[in-house]
Amino acid sequence: MELMPKLRDVDHAQGPLSAELLMMAYGSYQCPQSGKAQKVVNKLRSSLGDHLCFVYRHFPTPDYPRSQRAAEAAEAAGRQNKFWEMHNKLFENQNALDDASLVEYAGELGLEISELIHDLIEGVHQERIQSDIDSGLDYGVKETPTFFIGVRHQGSDNLESLVKRLLLAALAEE
Numbered sequence: 407m408e409l410m411p412k413l414r415d416v417d418h419a420q421g422p423l424s425a426e427l428l429m430m431a432y433g434s435y436q437c438p439q440s441g442k443a444q445k446v447v448n449k450l451r452s453s454l455g456d457h458l459c460f461v462y463r464h465f466p467t468p469d470y471p472r473s474q475r476a477a478e479a480a481e482a483a484g485r486q487n488k489f490w491e492m493h494n495k496l497f498e499n500q501n502a503l504d505d506a507s508l509v510e511y512a513g514e515l516g517l518e519i520s521e522l523i524h525d526l527i528e529g530v531h532q533e534r535i536q537s538d539i540d541s542g543l544d545y546g547v548k549e550t551p552t553f554f555i556g557v558r559h560q561g562s563d564n565l566e567s568l569v570k571r572l573l574l575a576a577l578a579e580e
Contacts, residue, residue, distance in 0.1 A: 410554040411541050413461065416534060418489050420451060421459035428556040430461040432542045435477065435496040436470035436503055443551040444497045462493065463538040465550050472503040474535065479508040481531035482522045483515065491515050 411430060413423065431447065433440035451458055464480070466473035476496050483492030495511045496503065505526070512522045525531060542552065 410556045411463075411545050414537075414541075416537070417461050417463065418484065418493070419459055419461045420490060422456050423459055425457055425459040426557065427454065427458045428461065429458060430463065430554040430556075432463050432465035432538070432547045432550060432552045434464075434466050434470050434473040434550040435480070436473040436500055437467075437550045438500065440551040441497050441500050443553070463542060464535045465539055465542050465547055465552070466535065467550065475505065475508065475526065476503045477535045478526055478529070478531045479512070479522065481534055482525035483512065483517055485525065485531075486517050486521065488515050488517060492517075 410428070413419070413428075429447065429450070431440075431443065433443065435441075447460055451460055464477040466477050480489055480492045480496060483489055492511060492515060495515065499507065499511070508526070509519060509523065512519050545554070
């Protein structure tokens, strides 16, 4: 088995897929640790820019009963090209993920609310979310957040110095 799940066409990615560092997270919008980790990811993205590609996959768990519905809302927003906006909004409001709040966030983001409600009622995105869960289980994910980090090394640069340079630059920003 490979050390990192393969990228799929349906993955949500920020940054160029050709970046030197690839970070994949399996998370839950209701999980406090996933929320803390997302803040770190945002800092890394800001510091590393195009040197980092971040991929988010859903891994709602029974420990967080509103995480499945929140994931569905994120996917519904994604269908309207606002996945990352909803993703951030959900992490900013982890303690308010009830249906009324999800609809409120959709309104704040300028989404077509009737489409979002339809998607939630009909379970349009459940299969997509289950595919994230299944891929996580295939790679041993048991809790959130779980991260996979890959390094793309090409050319004559020293891999060790490349990783040190990128990570030190990110840490220096803190």
